[in-house]
Amino acid sequence: MTDARRNPDDLDALRAASDVLGIDALLTDEERATRDRVRAFVDAEIRPHIAGWFDRGHFPVELAPALGRLGVLGMTLDGYGCRGRSAVEYGVAALELEAGDSGIRTFVSVQGSLAMSSIHRWGTEEQKQEWLPRMAAGEVIGCFALTEPGAGSDPAGMTTYARRDGDDWIIAGAKRWIGLASIAQIAVVWAQTDEGVRGFLVPTDARGLDIAVLGPKGSMRASVQTQLRFDDVRVPASALLPGAVGLRGPFSALSEARYGIVWGALGAARDSYEAALRHALRREQFGQPIAGFQLTQRKLVDMVVELQKGALLALHLGRAKDAGTLTPAQISLGKLNNVREAIEIAREARTILGGDGVLLENSPIRHAANLESVRTYEGTDEVHTLVLGQHLTGLGAFR
Numbered sequence: 001m002t003d004a005r006r007n008p009d010d011l012d013a014l015r016a017a018s019d020v021l022g023i024d025a026l027l028t029d030e031e032r033a034t035r036d037r038v039r040a041f042v043d044a045e046i047r048p049h050i051a052g053w054f055d056r057g058h059f060p061v062e063l064a065p066a067l068g069r070l071g072v073l074g075m076t077l078d079g080y081g082c083r084g085r086s087a088v089e090y091g092v093a094a095l096e097l098e099a100g101d102s103g104i105r106t107f108v109s110v111q112g113s114l115a116m117s118s119i120h121r122w123g124t125e126e127q128k129q130e131w132l133p134r135m136a137a138g139e140v141i142g143c144f145a146l147t148e149p150g151a152g153s154d155p156a157g158m159t160t161y162a163r164r165d166g167d168d169w170i171i172a173g174a175k176r177w178i179g180l181a182s183i184a185q186i187a188v189v190w191a192q193t194d195e196g197v198r199g200f201l202v203p204t205d206a207r208g209l210d211i212a213v214l215g216p217k218g219s220m221r222a223s224v225q226t227q228l229r230f231d232d233v234r235v236p237a238s239a240l241l242p243g244a245v246g247l248r249g250p251f252s253a254l255s256e257a258r259y260g261i262v263w264g265a266l267g268a269a270r271d272s273y274e275a276a277l278r279h280a281l282r283r284e285q286f287g288q289p290i291a292g293f294q295l296t297q298r299k300l301v302d303m304v305v306e307l308q309k310g311a312l313l314a315l316h317l318g319r320a321k322d323a324g325t326l327t328p329a330q331i332s333l334g335k336l337n338n339v340r341e342a343i344e345i346a347r348e349a350r351t352i353l354g355g356d357g358v359l360l361e362n363s364p365i366r367h368a369a370n371l372e373s374v375r376t377y378e379g380t381d382e383v384h385t386l387v388l389g390q391h392l393t394g395l396g397a398f399r
């Protein structure tokens with residue numbers, strides 16, 4: 001065996017060595033270019049500030065136009081100022097954004113995958129023209145209001161109700177855990193009606209709509225979630241998203257967001273692994289680098305095994321999505337596995353950093369805390385397990 005300790009400052013060489021399976025070569029030039037562009041953005045605009053934002057519980061809303069220029073808002077949508085990029089390109093972008101922070105990737109996901117994709121898929125031509133170009137540019141922020149105080153994993157239990165009053169609709173009820181609403185201009189709101197669940201575009205300054213920020217949080221601190229109260233909020237007929245009737249409306253957007261998480265979680269995990277590897281190569285105890293101890297190497301190896309498997313899984317799902325064959329069960333498998341493994345990687349990386357691992361200047365503890373939210377939103381571990389259980393057995397075990 002040679003004994004030439006890797007240079008912790010040569011990140012490119014560390015990354016090349018960590019790509020044991022050569023997954024990088026499976027990406028196209030375009031996909032690699034997108035990855036490098038988003039990575040450079042994260043290094044310049046997010047990495048230097050994120051520990052402070054997280055500490056202060058601050059979401060940098062001022063980054064929205066820059067993310068628009070980066071082309072990651074509604075990135076896979078066609079027309080209306082959107083870039084029409086592939087699912088794999090969106091995936092590699094989500095990964096790099098979440099290597100910065102889950103809160104930043106969550107912003108991109110709520111804006112693009114949830115709010116914009118709902119308007120793009122279910123809206124009228126006028127609604128698309130009015131909102132999508134400014135949302136793609138990051139000039140207007142949107143949110144997606146599905147969860148309620150009494151309806152989380154089971155959105156069919158929602159009680160927010162929209163009733164007709166002449167040509168108008170009047171919405172009454174409450175929503176909880178809604179990302180970005182306090183800084184958004186427009187909300188995609190899902191409500192029961194006499195015709196089943198329908199979607200509405202509700203301006204966040206509508207009379208009768210009260211928005212309260214939730215917190216303080218121990219997770220996803222560089223991100224905003226809110227509680228909404230609709231006290232007979234009146235919207236015109238033109239606020240209705242005409243294409244969506246029933247829960248397939250919100251579920252189609254959730255599938256988009258869940259797909260992004262399959263990739264995104266790997267970014268938080270990779271950043272945690274890299275922090276641990278570099279620390280292990282620098283830090284010496286008992287007269288040698290802790291990277292030389294078998295127990296540390298086992299941790300690093302276990303992380304890379306899961307990172308590589310997770311990357312193959314994400315890429316496989318991305319190629320399937322681009323081919324139009326991706327199924328809900330496949331998305332559930334990807335989200336369940338990659339978030340579960342990412343949390344383990346972030347936690348294990350924290351241990352390698354020792355006491356310094358609890359300082360926010362080191363990313364693993366922040367990533368681990370953030371991933372607790374990622375594991376819960378867009379379908380909890382349990383819900384995705386039940387989706388897969390039903391797929392395998394044909395028996396629904398939800399109730």
Ligand SMILES: Cc1cc2nc3c(=O)[nH]c(=O)nc-3n(C[C@H](O)[C@H](O)[C@H](O)COP(=O)(O)OP(=O)(O)OC[C@H]3O[C@@H](n4cnc5c(N)ncnc54)[C@H](O)[C@@H]3O)c2cc1C
Pocket residue numbers: 110144145146147151152153154176177178179180220225373376377378379380381382383386397398399
């Ligand atoms: C940071 C953050 C951001 C969010 N952003 C948004 C947003 O922008 N828009 C939005 O609409 N929502 C959002 N959510 C809400 C999120 O989707 C819900 O928190 C999630 O669906 C879980 O719902 P709940 O919190 O009500 O938990 P519950 O549904 O009450 O679940 C509690 C526990 O019970 C388990 N459980 C539930 N049913 C079963 C079952 N049948 N079998 C076994 N176990 C079960 C769950 O898995 C979980 O472990 C966000 C949440 C967070 C934390």
